[in-house]
Amino acid sequence: DAGVTQSPTHLIKTRGQQVTLRCSPISGHKSVSWYQQVLGQGPQFIFQYYEKEERGRGNFPDRFSARQFPNYSSELNVNALLLGDSALYLCASSKDRNGANVLTFGAGSRLTVL
Amino acid sequence: GQQVMQIPQYQHVQEGEDFTTYCNSSTTLSNIQWYKQRPGGHPVFLIQLVKSGEVKKQKRLTFQFGEAKKNSSLHITATQTTDVGTYFCAGPRNTGGFKTIFGAGTRLFVKA
Numbered sequence: 001d002a003g004v005t006q007s008p009t010h011l012i013k014t015r016g017q018q019v020t021l022r023c024s025p026i027s028g029h030k031s032v033s034w035y036q037q038v039l040g041q042g043p044q045f046i047f048q049y050y051e052k053e054e055r056g057r058g059n060f061p062d063r064f065s066a067r068q069f070p071n072y073s074s075e076l077n078v079n080a081l082l083l084g085d086s087a088l089y090l091c092a093s094s095k096d097r098n099g100a101n102v103l104t105f106g107a108g109s110r111l112t113v114l
Numbered sequence: 115g116q117q118v119m120q121i122p123q124y125q126h127v128q129e130g131e132d133f134t135t136y137c138n139s140s141t142t143l144s145n146i147q148w149y150k151q152r153p154g155g156h157p158v159f160l161i162q163l164v165k166s167g168e169v170k171k172q173k174r175l176t177f178q179f180g181e182a183k184k185n186s187s188l189h190i191t192a193t194q195t196t197d198v199g200t201y202f203c204a205g206p207r208n209t210g211g212f213k214t215i216f217g218a219g220t221r222l223f224v225k226a
Contacts, residue, residue: 033213042202042216043157056213090156102147103204103214105156 002027004093004106012112013081021076021109025093031055032074033103034066035090043090049074050096078111086113116141118205120217128225133190135220137203144206146179146186147214152199157216160188160201193224 005024013019025032031050035043048056049068068074072093078085088108094101117140127133137146145164149157161170163179163186170177176189186203200219207213 035216042218045213045215048213056207058213088156102159102162103149103157104159108156 004091004104006089006091006106006109008109009107010110010112012114014114015081015083017081017113018077018079019081019111021078021089021091021111022073023076023091023093023106024073025091026104029093029095029104030072031094031096031101032068032072033092033094034074034076035092035105036060037088037090037108039087046076081113083113086111116207116215118203118215118217120203120220122220123218124221124223126223126225127193129195130192133193133197133222135188135201135203135222137186137188137217139184139205142183144183146183147204148177148186148188149202149204149216150199151202151219155199157202190222193222195224195226197222198224 007022033048034046036046037043045058046060047066052068063079066076088110090108091106092103094103119138121136125133145162147162148160150160151157161177166183167181168179174191178187188201190197200221202216202219204214204216207215
């Protein structure tokens with residue numbers, strides 16, 4: 001079985017642009033969470049989606065948005081990019097929606113904003 | 115708000131030495147998870163502790179969950195170069211929706 005897949009793996013954008021990151025969870029997993037990891041820090045929670053609905057949101061501005069599709073895949077969108085948005089964006093899937101579930105992470109999308 | 119803190123931030127050891135990282139939560143946790151991230155990689159789940167005072171072992175790794183379920187530790191016996199990476203503890207947020215909060219991690223360097 002495939003693990004969590006993310007695309008693209010690397011991308012470079014300029015300030016003010018918009019970016020869309022994609023994630024496919026493990027088959028059978030209905031929950032997808034998005035994390036931002038800045039170099040040298042722990043993953044910071046952005047969103048959790050379960051059954052196509054937002055179930056949790058972190059302290060990120062409205063420039064960040066996400067959605068989950070009927071096949072449980074997900075997209076993270078970031079508008080009006082800032083230099084500080086440069087980070088590794090991690091998608092994690094889990095079987096259920098509660099915090100007791102183990103997270104399986106994808107390899108991440110490394111975003112560089114110039 | 116709820117915080118998960120880890121110490122030390124970095125640890126340099128000689129191969130064969132022991133290593134311990136400590137995790138403290140500002141609130142009681144229903145469970146705690148540990149993840150390892152190799153340089154250039156992504157976090158990989160190691161273990162989950164649920165019960166107060168629980169101790170679990172994985173070969174040279176020993177994980178403990180405190181009696182008050184607010185702290186945890188990871189101890190590695192006789193480190194090897196393959197142990198290099200950053201170790202994160204993580205716990206579920208107690209209120210306001212579902213999310214798992216990560217500590218800042220302890221980065222382990224092992225010198226051969």
